[in-house]
Amino acid sequence: MGFPKYGGVGGRGGHVYVVSTTGVSLNILSARVKKNKICAGVGGNSSVKGIIGQPGTDLEIPVPPGVVVYTEEGIRLGEVDKPGSKLIVAKGGIGGCPETGFSGQKGDHYNIVLDLKLIADVALVGFPNAGKSTLLSAISKASPKVADYPFTTVRPHLGTVQYEDLRHISVADLPGLIEGAHVNIGMGHKFLKHVERTKLLMFVVDIQGFRLSQLHTMRNCLETIVLLNKELELYKPDLLDMPAILLINKMDTENAKDIYRDIKPMLENLPKFVSQCPDKFKPEKVMKFNDILTASVALKNKEELHTIKECIRYQIDKTVEKQILEIQDDFTDRKLIEKLQKENRRHAPTLL
Numbered sequence: 001m002g003f004p005k006y007g008g009v010g011g012r013g014g015h016v017y018v019v020s021t022t023g024v025s026l027n028i029l030s031a032r033v034k035k036n037k038i039c040a041g042v043g044g045n046s047s048v049k050g051i052i053g054q055p056g057t058d059l060e061i062p063v064p065p066g067v068v069v070y071t072e073e074g075i076r077l078g079e080v081d082k083p084g085s086k087l088i089v090a091k092g093g094i095g096g097c098p099e100t101g102f103s104g105q106k107g108d109h110y111n112i113v114l115d116l117k118l119i120a121d122v123a124l125v126g127f128p129n130a131g132k133s134t135l136l137s138a139i140s141k142a143s144p145k146v147a148d149y150p151f152t153t154v155r156p157h158l159g160t161v162q163y164e165d166l167r168h169i170s171v172a173d174l175p176g177l178i179e180g181a182h183v184n185i186g187m188g189h190k191f192l193k194h195v196e197r198t199k200l201l202m203f204v205v206d207i208q209g210f211r212l213s214q215l216h217t218m219r220n221c222l223e224t225i226v227l228l229n230k231e232l233e234l235y236k237p238d239l240l241d242m243p244a245i246l247l248i249n250k251m252d253t254e255n256a257k258d259i260y261r262d263i264k265p266m267l268e269n270l271p272k273f274v275s276q277c278p279d280k281f282k283p284e285k286v287m288k289f290n291d292i293l294t295a296s297v298a299l300k301n302k303e304e305l306h307t308i309k310e311c312i313r314y315q316i317d318k319t320v321e322k323q324i325l326e327i328q329d330d331f332t333d334r335k336l337i338e339k340l341q342k343e344n345r346r347h348a349p350t351l352l
């Protein structure tokens, strides 16, 4: 409340922030935030002793890095990525003042939805049972569940690959995608949001192909690659421009080497293979793989795992370097354009 006699102004209500905090998970948060309603502090009244009232205490909600905040109506309020970054989600009301008849105003109040997108360098994408979890546990200390049935992985798992020079690269094992994921078959597309923030996609496919059940059509290895391509495209066509590598797994299984020999020419010219596929399979755009590897990740062969790790590192380093160069280029371009404009040079391009 303001103090009318002296034209005093009450303190504003506290703001509510969402703060990206390492070591916090959404589970920890929901255990901590027992109440459905959380409020920042109330602003202090204006009084003879203090004409300007004290502002209410701000409230910070610690959330894991990578959270996107929406209102219940789906309006995006923003996101917090880097640890320590803060987003104001509800502003405290202004304190009582002459304009409000000296009564304090209510602050923002609404329900918020916290949507966590994992931030990993690499995302393992594949059909169920291809060996994604086995690969993650072989190259990192993560221990995702591995079993001989589809959809063992029901939520994403994160692991960190450590290199001898102490470089760390994070890898996310995502639940298996299947044909028709875009119409919510299987786990649907809901985990693909995690792919959006990664730097590298690693397709993991079984050399023997995949069949969900006796009721489903058997898809061979090449078909699974094309179908994965299609599912990504149906989710978000931009994903197909991401750097990607392909790992053909289970090379220890029967006839694997013969199958690989037969499909190799088509793997090296995927657009041609895609052009011969039935229309319902055909993606508009064919994924380009920067590298194609073969392995039997379950055998944990040191050399094979070393090659996989090195390939991941090379691709990530290349992507990071490219991003740095793009930022530098953009910076130099802007500096140059600004300089030319300052000098009133003719034909100086305009900044967008």
Ligand SMILES: Nc1nc2c(ncn2[C@@H]2O[C@H](COP(=O)(O)OP(=O)(O)OP(=O)(O)O)[C@@H](O)[C@H]2O)c(=O)[nH]1
Pocket: 126, 127, 128, 129, 130, 131, 132, 133, 134, 135, 145, 146, 147, 148, 149, 150, 151, 152, 153, 154, 174, 175, 176, 177, 249, 250, 251, 252, 253, 295, 296, 297, 298, 299
């Ligand atoms: N023979 C052979 N089997 C493998 C290999 N890699 C994985 N497997 C087996 O394949 C099965 C599925 O492996 P997972 O790692 O759980 O497969 P996933 O892709 O994570 O499966 P989802 O969790 O359903 O998405 C398990 O029984 C593994 O032991 C391999 O290189 N060779």
